[in-house]
Amino acid sequence: MNNNSQILKGILEGCILSIISRQETYGYELLKKLKESGFEDIVEGTLYPLxxxxxxxxxxxxxxxxxxxxxxxxxxxLSEVGDMELKSFIDYWNKLYVDVNNILGGAGDD
Incomplete structure (x- = not known):
């Protein structure tokens, strides 16, 4: 498993919590929603262990x-704990997004 896989796993967990927070769902439906959202490479062998x-x-x-x-x-x-975890993930993601873009924004301009 490479570093990108580790990063993706954490992001996927947040995305899964977000999808489930909107509507109770089952695994295959969740897999379809992830693929429709751009996670084309996600397979059942990745989703179900998560x-x-x-x-x-x-x-x-x-x-x-x-x-x-x-x-x-x-x-x-989603459980109550899951709802709190989702809110925490969203806060962290929003900060991380800004921080990484601040650094990468000029990447490749050299």
Whole structure:
């Protein structure tokens, strides 16, 4: 796993929390939303371990329910702790975005 993978994993967790905060969702739907948002390289083998870790850390709550098609699916919703973590991630991301752009803004101008 290279350094970019580590950075992406942390960013993905924040993005997953954000998507789940808007609407209770299941894994495949979440994967589609991530891909539609530009994370084309994300695969189930990346997503499901992240969901398991978020659930283990009590940031999300998983519940098996029947889907409209009658199939049992594991639906995820944000916990209170997950909501606080999402707010913290957003604050950190906004600061990081500005700080990195301040440094990289002139990169390549030499």
């Amino acid at each position: 969901l398991l870790r978020l659930e283990k850390n009590e940031l999300i709550i998983a519940e098996k329910k029947k889907s409209p098609t009658g199939i049992n699916r594991k639906y995820y919703k």
